[in-house]
Amino acid sequence: MAALGSCAHPLAKQVIIVFSMANSHFLSRCSADDIQKAAGQLKAGHLVAFPTETVYGLGADATNEEAVKRIYEVKGRPSNHPLIVHVSSINALAIWAEQIPEYAIELARKFWPGPMTLILKRSEVAKDFITGSQDSVGIRVPSDPIALALLTRFESLGGLGVAAPSANRFGQVSPTSSADVTEELGEYLEGADLILDGGRSTVGLESTIVDCTNYIPRILRPGAITRKHIESLLSIKLTQIPTNSLLRVSGGMEKHYSPKAKVLLNAIPRPGQALFALIESETPSGVVRIGAPTNEVEFARDLYWALRETDKRGLTEIIVIPPAGEGLAEAILERLTKSTGGRSK
Ligand code: TXA
Ligand code: MG
Numbered sequence: 001m002a003a004l005g006s007c008a009h010p011l012a013k014q015v016i017i018v019f020s021m022a023n024s025h026f027l028s029r030c031s032a033d034d035i036q037k038a039a040g041q042l043k044a045g046h047l048v049a050f051p052t053e054t055v056y057g058l059g060a061d062a063t064n065e066e067a068v069k070r071i072y073e074v075k076g077r078p079s080n081h082p083l084i085v086h087v088s089s090i091n092a093l094a095i096w097a098e099q100i101p102e103y104a105i106e107l108a109r110k111f112w113p114g115p116m117t118l119i120l121k122r123s124e125v126a127k128d129f130i131t132g133s134q135d136s137v138g139i140r141v142p143s144d145p146i147a148l149a150l151l152t153r154f155e156s157l158g159g160l161g162v163a164a165p166s167a168n169r170f171g172q173v174s175p176t177s178s179a180d181v182t183e184e185l186g187e188y189l190e191g192a193d194l195i196l197d198g199g200r201s202t203v204g205l206e207s208t209i210v211d212c213t214n215y216i217p218r219i220l221r222p223g224a225i226t227r228k229h230i231e232s233l234l235s236i237k238l239t240q241i242p243t244n245s246l247l248r249v250s251g252g253m254e255k256h257y258s259p260k261a262k263v264l265l266n267a268i269p270r271p272g273q274a275l276f277a278l279i280e281s282e283t284p285s286g287v288v289r290i291g292a293p294t295n296e297v298e299f300a301r302d303l304y305w306a307l308r309e310t311d312k313r314g315l316t317e318i319i320v321i322p323p324a325g326e327g328l329a330e331a332i333l334e335r336l337t338k339s340t341g342g343r344s345k
Helices: 032-043 065-075 090-096 102-111 145-156 178-188 227-234 296-312 328-339
Strands: 016-021 024-029 048-050 057-061 084-086 116-121 136-140 194-197 208-211 218-221 262-265 274-277 288-291 317-321
Touching (some): 032 194, 048 145, 057 065, 065 178, 090 102, 102 227, 178 194, 178 296, 288 296, 296 317
Parallel strands (some): 084 136
Antiparallel strands (some): 048 057, 116 136
């Protein structure tokens, strides 16, 4: 392990770069130079895992087929699953998409940078290896300052966008810290790949995915940008579609977001089980309290951490009592239902 210098990041966020070389990792404090280096590695066809406000992403140059192939290998993910292209601003929409409806522009203006992905009719730039051969492409401008700095640098080197799924092995819990990424993918990365550390993700759940390929938008994956946010911005009512019909959307498969431990929803916790619930829920004797978030925002932020922590402590079952209600609570429940594989108890 070698420290490679220390600095304050220009965006006032301390960054650590983990250089992954085979099985050894070298840590260094980051600088604008490190972001530059990471952007250069992306441009050269290597992988860079980076923080976003939702979860950490595993990035590759979205125009480089070989680099994108490696994302699938490292994740162990089926290659027909489309990837989200990350860009630094709304200006890149016209590069990746065509026939962009007015409402999509309104959504982008309001919620970007932020935890929302728009699905749009693809342009010629979005190749089959990004879209899973679909006629549409997913695009997002993340708000995390390190992600934005990385994307801006990458674009200044001539890059058009960074394809990035969540930086976990297929079916596993999405990572919300660089340590999680190292744990998930460290052994699969190569010497020139990088992991950027930007601390804990602040939202903690993947972006809201909005299908903008029809005359009216549809939410394909709920997230922190909620149906109400979208309906009130656009002054429309969205149609609801059952999530199990969304086979090509992350989590559309039976089991997703799954730790090793069995996840049980709304069950009465028994001794030896882990419990993750809002602070007002009591902890029965013998139950291992994993977290006590004070509201649904903290609940979402800490949920994936709690699932990982349960595994780290060697516990085999976790009871989760999700917050009730609409909006973010729906997104929490959707992820949890998938992490149980559809089981409620
Ligand atoms: O918050 C997020 O969205 C994170 C961060 C890293 O940006 N990314 C993320 O990517 O969650 P991923 O690949 O784990 O989940 C995104 C899902 C894909 O699985 C895919 O099903 C869906 O978005 N998607 C991407 N492009 C699509 C398209 N053209 N049509 C339908 N679904 C699409
Ligand atoms: Mg994912």
